[in-house]
Structure formats: structure tokens, C-alpha cells
Amino acid sequence: MAHHRLTVIGTGYLGATHAACMADLGFEVLGLDVDKDRIDRLSAGDLPFYEPGLEQVLRRNLAAGRLRFTTSYDEVAEFGDVHFICVGTPQKPDEYAADLSYVDEAVGALAPRLERRCLVVGKSTVPVGTARRLAGRLARLAPANGDAVLAWNPEFLREGFAVEDTLHPDRIVIGVPDDPDAAAWAEQVLREVYASMTAEGSPFIVADYPTAELVKVSANAFLATKISFINAMAEVCEAAHADVTKLSEALSHDDRIGGRFLGPGLGFGGGCLPKDIRAFMARAGELGVDQALSFLREVDAINMRRRIRMVDLARELLGGSFIGRTVGVLGAAFKPNSDDVRDSPALDVAATIRSQGAKVTVYDPQALDNARRAQPSLAYGGSTLDAARDAHVVLLLTEWAEFREMDPDALGAVVAEKNIVDGRNALDKERWRAAGWNYRALGRP
Structure with missing residues (x-):
């Protein structure tokens, strides 16, 4: 049912992906951002970030005329039947709480322009209680009165798999208002928007606002806990001279536990997991249930300790000091298939x-471009061999396929010393040791 016209407010990672993929399903889509440079790039078919397969989807739908971009809220309000809010909710400086200023600005700019029946759908990850507050604001500001309805529809994108996750989601969750008529209408509209996905069998879960808001942060808290659990076991394994990769393999065969997110290594990062679990802790404190999430402080601490341990391992291989030594680092992104x-x-x-x-x-x-902007004082190479040249130790820190498959002999020909620390347990240690490398990894003897 592609007769609804969709808008997407905020064209960062989530918004650009959602806009392009919904257009690919046959909808007319208009994306909005206040950043004119970003809008110009997207309009030219140039993706401002790396995501496998997405640029082709973007260009295909621009060419087909189903997808356009603008900086005008007037145009968005006139065009759209369903408005998706996809702006960022970063961590506030110097505190754990989420910064909701972009969400508030989006609703504040859109609502006064809504003069006819429409659905506003929040997709941004927000602290529980935000949707109810925004629904009140929408009701106060929109000339359409009760005809501008808010729903909450959290996103579950994995960077590197965003196109697949948008077009074929493992579940669709919507939070609807308390008013039965508004709730029924919001559900009907979103069932129409997501009809192709439910037809494929994606579960469609209808909840109230706070439950829908909690789904994304609960999922991230669980995944972060699972990652930190195996990394805590890696700390124990190092002390006990055990092998955490074998431990993880054995645990993964228990179907109550499973092997996904049980890969020991350098831990998690990125724009979602760390800031989402910190915002979740902050919100629990505001609700008076901070003890319920106190375990997440240790989850966060275990994760950060992995980074310290990685530095310590590299320093140990160099005899206790980095001064005057050369280090090759393979990986800058927080995970492979992402920039x-x-x-x-x-x-x-x-x-x-x-x-x-x-x-x-x-x-x-x-x-590399994003890394240079974030850490301009580091040196950067154009290839694996560039980074490793004359190195006294090589660190594998992001498990890109090209690093997992690299030739230990070719790398050995350019380094000063054959020391490698595998921060992701991604390499075959026997192969590397057979090639004369001193191989070390987190959680392994």
C-alpha cells in the first residue's frame, strides 16, 4: 500500500537509510535536514557515510523520482502523510543522560505546520517517557488539533546490515497513544506502511509508548551485557591461563546462551551501545529505580578495561615502554563494514x-577520513602494509575481512619485529606462530 507519502526528518545514518529504503518499497519519500551540505550531497546521490549497498538504493530511487531531499519544513508538512523523526540523541557532554535537543527542535519546527490529519512517528532512541511528553507538545502546537497523532517506532539497525534490517526487520514495534481511536488509526497506518514486511513474516508488536521506548534500550543493554560477560571471562582466563575462545565456543552450543555477541575481544563502541546504556542508567535514576540497572555500570567498566588491557599487552611485548617504538594499528572503525x-x-x-x-x-x-578528523595527531597509511611498515608491534583492532585473511609472511617482510596482538581473536594463531610471529590475544595464553 504505497499511497501514503512519507517524510523523514533527520538524514544522518538512520534517516538516510530509512528514506532510501522506504522509497525502494515504492513510497514517495521526502527527506529533510537542516544541514544544507548534507542535503546537497544526498540529492546528488552521494552518501555522507559508508554503509554497504545503501548508495545503490539511494541512487536508484533518486533516479526513479520517488526520493527527494529538502531543508524546508513547510514543504515537508505540505507533502507528508506520515512523518518519521530520525534525528540523533547523543550523550550530553560530561553526563550520562541523552541530549534530546534535536528531537525537541524537530517536533517544535514540524508541529506548528501540521494543518491536516497525519501521523508523526518517532524512530530516534529516547529515554522512556519522552514520547508521552512529545505527544502533549504535538497536541498543543499542531493546528490540526487531535488529527496530528504521535506513534513511537524504534529502529533496530545494525551498522553494516542496515539495508537488510530496514527492508526485512526481525520485528516491528510500535507504541501508540492511550486514546483508543487514535491508537487504532496509528496502528492501521503503520500496518499499511510496513505491509510488505509483515507479509514476509516480520512480527508486528503493538504496545504503549513507554514499552516501545524501552525495547531498543533493553535490547542494547542485553547485548552490551553479553559482550561484557565474555570479556569478563577473558580477564579470568588470562589469570587462570585458560583460552577464552574455546570457552566461548563451548558456551555457544548451549541454546539457552547461543554464540552471537559472545566473541571475546576489545569490546563494543560506536554511536549507539555505549551512549544508550549510559542514558538508560541516567533515566533509571530519574525514575528512582537506579539500583535495577546498577549492573550496567560494571558492564560499561568491563568494556572500558579491555582497551586498557590491550595497551598493556602491546607494551609488554615491547619490553615495558612505547617510547621510541613504532606501532602499526589495523582498524579505526568501531566495527567492520562501517566508517x-x-x-x-x-x-x-x-x-x-x-x-x-x-x-x-x-x-x-x-x-580513514573520519579517523583523521577525530584523531589528527595519529599517522595514517593507505594499506595494511603501510600501517605495519617498520612496526615493532602490529595491533589488529577492527576485524575487517582483509585483516582476518592477511598473509603473515607478507606482513612479516615489512615489520621491524614480528609481534602481533589480535584484539578481536580473529586470526589463526597456529598459522601466525608457524610464520615466526609472537602472537598474543586478549583472554588467551
């Missing part, structure tokens, strides 16, 4: 080692 360096463990480790006196050269297949 996102927000809260990247790889870049954090590289910067820390440089601050302790080493010459550090970094290479990443996609994230």
Missing part, C-alpha cells in the same frame, strides 16, 4: 599508545 569511529575502541587504543610515546600508524578500509 563510524564514534567511541571506537580501536581509535581510543591507538591514541592512548601514541600519548605514551610511540609512533602510531593506522589503516582502515573505510574509516
